[in-house]
Amino acid sequence: MSTSRLFAYLQLTRPANVVTAIADIWAGLAVAGAWTYIITWGSGSNELFLNLGWLSLGTIGLYAGGVAFNDVFDADLDAVERPERPIPSGRASKAGAAWMSFILLIVGVVAAAQVNLISAGIALGVAILAVAYDYWGKHQNYLGPINMGLCRSGNLLLGISVIPELLSTFWPLGLIPLIFVAAITMISRGEVHGKNRNALYGGLTMYLIVIFMIGAIPIMHSTPFWEVLPFLALLSYMIFPPLIKAIRSQDPKLIGKSVKAAVISLIIVNASIAAAFAGWKIGIIVLLLLPISLWLAKKFAVT
Template sequence: MRPSNVLTAISDVLAGLAIACLFMIQGLPSWMDIVNIVVSSMLLYTGGIVFNDVFDAKLDRIERPERPIPSGRIAISSASIFGIVSFVIACWLAMQVNMTCLYVALAIVVMCILYNGIAKHHFILGPIAMGMCRGLNLLLGFAVIPASLTHWYIALVPVIYIASVTNISRGEVYGNNKTALQVSLGLYLLVILILSYFAWQSGHLYAFIFIGGFVLMISQPLFKALKTLEPMDIRKAVKFGVLALILMNASWIALSGFWVLALAVCCILPLSIVLAKKFVVT
């Protein structure tokens, strides 16, 4: 499941919801809708990450034999059932909010399967497909207020960011992927500039505190990986790139004017870091 990663999904939908409220100039919806869409997002991520291991079972026997399926601790059939059940419950919860949320949830399921089954090992399509999974997860938060989906282009930011993290992960087994790391550094800078622009335009300048935390978390491990090109350092860059999603999403929430919610989302980070020490992230 990658428990630490699953928690980052909470911040995705809450960021999408906060941005939707900013554009629609309204407050947050009912707590029931928020709970339903948050749990739906977590289960969608769970299903996607489980099928990542299901589709990679053959390759992992060679590259990552310690993983649950190739090590024999989990049967591939059991993992598949678990992933399917996660997807089904996630879609049902999304439908409890509205039909638009259901359609976005179904799109996430399709994109997860396409990424894991077809696009993952493609040089260009892999990072883009993975990024689209996160972009759609942001739009799942937008879909709680369907009219806000006219601003769908905001979802391109997590697409760019996750594509850059996925690009870094290409070297987590063998290392020596300097060009990929340099490309991802450029994409990171683009994401930071976009966040800064929206923070300045919104007038909620305290968002720059959250953006600063995000920058610190992603930059140090990436620069170290660029220096050493060692697989272990590259894995750390990927790990902190994934976990830093929480701070990136907290930045979106803060610039939308919900600073208390942004602080609450930041509280997820310590728990994710603790879980990341007990369960693999990549």
């Protein structure tokens, strides 16, 4: 396979977005309290570090496979609206992309299974939800954003599943990525044609709810609020200015920039959650994924 053809298949996986999925896992480990043992080499740190690797690999497979399948199912539509994409441009074949997507999803589930059976079950659920969104959910006005949000919820819970017993306590945290990603999905529907002001205002409201929910965690978890505040300030700086510009103009390009900023900001959402549970130092560890994602976003499309 030529370098240009390999690059085309890599484009299908949205590498910058994949890094945001890794942040879900890392935040989940912070919720589970695993990072404390990993960075101090405490009891069981070797196993936790290995599981961190398996779950990170798992989410890479799940996310990359899921978004690549999206292009497979959208090939005909992209031929009209986005002919420059890998499949309609002929740089990647539809059959080849489908096989790659399927294999990546299998890798994701198998990698999660190396941690425990509950992790494998969650990974399988995320894979099914991703394909359901690609084929059906994205065409649904209300269920579509929820479908996509559930993929992210499952991804955060996949990180928490490193200690399965904690899932029964912390599963409601899945609402945070669900609402945030549902907002992104809702906003993104104006990326081609624009003129979706109601959806933009809805997304703005949902972003505010997410910030409020994360800000409430330190109150319930006895973490100093100041450790979370800088992360929430950075999140607000990343998502609100481009969204407000999009609301004012209804320009598809500005809507696209707003979506791109929000997708990358998923790392900041996860860093905020990590800081709320494990302190600012762990939040910084998760935030270190941000420059990697931003660098990849300059080389690969995010949406």
